[in-house]
Amino acid sequence: MKNILPPEAQRPSPAAEHRAAAPAVHQTSHHHRQFEVMGAHASPQGTTFTVWAPNARFVGVIGAFNQWHCEPMHRLDDGSGRWSTFIAGARPGQCYKYRIQTAQGQWIDKADPYAFRCEHPPGTASQIWDLGHEWGDQAWMATRQQRQGHDRPISIYEVHLGSWQREEDGRFLNYRDLALRLAAHCENMGFTHVELLPVAEHPFYGSWGYQVTGYFAPTARYGTPQDLMVLVDTLHQRGIGVILDWVASHFPADPHALARFDGTALYEHEDPRLGFHPQWNSLIFNYGRYEVRDFLISNALFWLEKYHFDGLRVDAVASMLYLDFAREPGQWIPNAHGGNQNHDAVRFLQDLNTTVYAHFPDVHVIAEESTAWPAVSRPVHHGGLGFGMKWNMGWMNDTLRYMARPHFYRKWHADDIRFSAVYAFNENFVLPLSHDEVVYGKGSLLQRQPGDDWQRFAGLRNLYGYMWAHPGKKLLFMGGEFGQAEEWHHERTLDWHLWARAGHGGLARWLADLNGAYRTMPALHRRDFHADGFAWLPAEPNDGTVLGILRRGAEGDAPVAAFCNMTPQPHRVRVALPHAGDWHEFLNSDATFYGGSGTGNLGRIQATPHALAGWPASATVTVPPLGTVMFTPSEPTPTSIQGEVHARQ
Template sequence: MTKESWQADSREVEAVVAGRHANPFAFLGLQEVGGQWLLRAFIPHAEFVDAFTLDGRPLGHLIPRHSAGFFEGKVDVDRRQPIRYRARNAGGEWDVYDPYSFGPVLGPMDDYYIGEGSHLRLFDKLGAHEMEFEGIHGTHFAVWAPNAQRVSVVGLFNEWDGRRHPMRNRNGIWEVFIPVLGTGTLYKYEIVARDGTVLPLKADPFARQSELRPRTASVVPDPTPFTWTDQRYMEERALKDWRRTPMSIYEVHLGSWRRRPDGGFLSYAQLAEQLVPYVADMGYTHIELLPISEHPYDPSWGYQPTGLYAPTARFGEPADFARFVNAAHEAGLGVILDWVPAHFPTDAHGLARFDGTALYEHEDPRLGYHPDWNTAIYNFGRKEVQSFLVNNALYWLETFHIDGLRVDAVASMLYLDYSRNPGQWVPNKHGGNENLEAVEFLKRVNTEVYRLHPGAFMIAEESTSWPGVSHPAYTGGLGFGFKWNMGFMNDTLRYMRREPIHRKFHHHDLTFGMVYAFSENFVLPLSHDEVVHGKRSLLNKMPGDDWQQFANLRAYYAFMWGHPGKKLLFMGQEFAQREEWSESRPLDWWLLDAGMHEGIRRLVADLNVAYRSLPALHARDCEPEGFEWAIGNDQQNSVLAFVRKAPGAEPVLVISNFTPVPRENYRVPLPLAGRWVERINTDAGWYSGSNTGNQGGVAAYPVEGRHWPAEAEVFLPPLSTLFLKYEPA
């Protein structure tokens, strides 16, 4: 058969069949050539193809041009419109909707803002979105891969054949609308690098749902909006100043908090039924979740995510996670997520060399490789990478009503020489070790979060003395709301590990934190990092016999809850888990049958009640006006006392005795004469202590010529902390 003038050049046909065509949207589908409308389609396995409009009007029979399944033919239409094919072979017939008969979904404003790096709705544009488009239901796919020669959507729907759905390239963003596909469709991207290499199939960087590991495909999510019932909580949250509001955080690894009887994970729904009421009953204000972004490796605890936009499939679907957050809000609890923008794993299906080049990371390993975790470091100086991460933060806050993000490993982002020896890092343009691009990224993401989501907050896990971490970006700070106080944690735990007889020589470990306590807005963290990798549980860090270990831990908890700063405690430590934490097994809940463990749980619950109900303990957590030493230098007895204060609130005395020696008639200076009621006594029998104390309170009497106008004689139980609240007459 002689090729007619309207028919495609055989070289272009071969390029389509081989998956090498440079511009499939200019060749496939409905095309106008010399005033004549043509249809061209690549449908593998088809022997006969007929074309129809969407309303079923026949357009004619297409002619086979290549045995692999390329067809073309003239059709009687007067405009571009969606096309349906009826394909047949000896095994039967099936319908195919032509993706190349549709126009682009992304518009010129998307192109402009994406190119500028200022697009704040990328999660609505990139990734997979089920929609109605040009009269038909389907899914729009879009992905950034500027250095690729070809990008195709592949999945079960096209036999993972990258020749069948190559995408349109618009300034490095590749997109295609595929009719009919919808919720639950598995997909990946087949990317051909600039040199013609076909890369390992890539998961979607913007995938909002993923397969359960070890499978790694992305999933088209259900577009049905979640029905939230937390409007009152969100309205109240928007009015809060968290610096002056109680914040007591229960840190949780969802996979090991509790397990089903068969050893499997609890679902998001089961966690909403069990975890949420437990945390609320314990008096916490927030649940903080170790990273729940999709990750392939359980022992990473989520800190090596490959699906930054997808709640992990381990516990259910995205809507199930939304129900969990909604249940927490209805119970009055905020939800904080651990967020990991510092680095990403190099799994073949992930972001590493995404389009055959160092796209999300740096090419130079001195900048782009993290030696501690064998991961890649984001290129924060690239505007598209910044936008990817900024949008991710905003996505969690908007889509799932998340209350705050705790940003992991901030120190590793700030310093170019973090964990590197001389010669293994590249100085910045000024010759210093500060990562100026990471600093600008952190300022930007924090600014956008606080601008767009009133009442939400950002917390930095930052372990150095970088200035102004929790100061506003417009004043030169990094813009976080809070910073983990790693110094407090290290100093106080080092002190508590010591035998009481030696503590008098290390008194400064407890007092030094007040030198810098108000330089930042601090969270005091006793986190998962302190109870893994041979560090032992908090109970087993304590010295002495079993009774002394429990007494030490009770005294330490109360000291921390009385100390300025927000509170964070890792799961299991609220009932003195004995074994070191492991992600592979649930907590030892049976320990609550033992009185000493139940006593610790009761104490933590009561500390939360006291902290939340007494403004003196929380309203000036981040300001020096809320704290004053009463006794800071009694090293000999290992006793210290301080007063917590707030405007319009009755003051609270916090006094700790960190030796096993009871002290009678211990004289304590106080700001007011009168009755001081014992609100917390960690030695109480209710907490399985020795049940000594002050019979409910003490009387402070006026004195003259002293630093403070009143004093009281207090009985200090062994290894204990007391909260004494002033009661006006």
């Protein structure tokens, strides 16, 4: 951007002579759809610009269409604090900013909060853009509600686009190239959904997208808005849903963006005890202001409508709910009742979820919420926050802590791995092994397994077997599917060459077959959020290191019994089962095909009507070292399951 004189020292640009009065903007007519009137909207004759700057003394537009001379805007007379103008000849692709004189007389240049595209970083200008796209995902959109029901399999592959894959010379791939590769990979691995780390424009690449400055603009690092639409479109046409990681909890203080937009705290709080996030060195939205709520809710609807995303994962919900989040005493202000709950944020989240589900009943809004706040995924009219699902951070922490323990000590920590069952159905849970678990010195999931190389691979296969048998939808960060050896770093691509090594390739085959079984067998997904879909199966003898899990579907669905051995010694135990008869071993993580030792049950076990621990039948099972075995009654399902699970073998 050029440094130019303030507008009173400039002559009007030639376009000023053709400027027409901007159409009136009515707050009520675009409630929660502010993107329809705010920002830059092009027509064949030119572009209308509208911006919210209620405390500014003067607002103008500077851009490529007027050689960066300032085009004055006029304040609307509806009391909204908005400024607007029409500039003839301003066309899509041209860069612009708003030039604002604050009440104190200072001049600042700001990017458009509602811009549909931003200049490629490190540039900070906005761009006029048309969002037209010829969608080809009609079949997906017509069946989305059936595909995304709570009783359907949802297995999510979490991806950071800048480091999943790159060009050989290290350059970023375009959204379109990523689309083709992602679709093929998810098909091969059996994932039902992709979840993208935030793609809204962010100046600092190292923030992974969590420090957003362009809320309505996909980052230009990977291409144009239409390129991103092609990514979503391509995945949809291949039967894969796309979830967007969405940040409404904080925003950076970069001077070109939202911070003190008109010289005053508009989007944030004036008081840093409310408006500054000490942990992330960022600003906190003022959820008590209706213009801010409209901005954020409009943004959520925008991504779902214009880009056909199938859901939003809302980042850092806990930081929104608690006034004292990451703060020491004296650094926060209690609410009117003396408590630490942020009532404005609660109302915002309830309004957000009510509005999203009213417009898009077939999407998911998923909370990353790490506390015991009640009813996060319960309806607003029942006193909940209204989310459709919630990440189960308790399960993740307990499970990874247990899995990192030396095998010998695990028998004394059985409560860690079993405790999640106590609250597994209090919310609609997603089980996450996300990007946060493989950064900042934590190591990769493979590195965190104890033992030698063989035991680490076996342990990771066992972790996934336990996870896929446990109630809840599934989420795995990229690289986990083949055992990325080093922890993730955003500046380099995954170590795809490892796939050629036996242990890594075997792990990938195991995960693909887990996804195949999960998608094919209703017992593994249909009752994910219902207590009657899960039970522990006792085993004798058992020192707490053999876990038995029974999963049930609806009436008529074959049950699944899974047994996980958390030690490197094989165990032969008697296990409880719901009925006698032949049970088919359809998955065994210790099969040589996956890199295991080949220990198992020769494909079947015989359950007899000998009661065990209150269950009507029991069978003797060999549970392999650090292995998971899964069984289902031999009739009538195994043939179809076998065909799905081993189609890639």
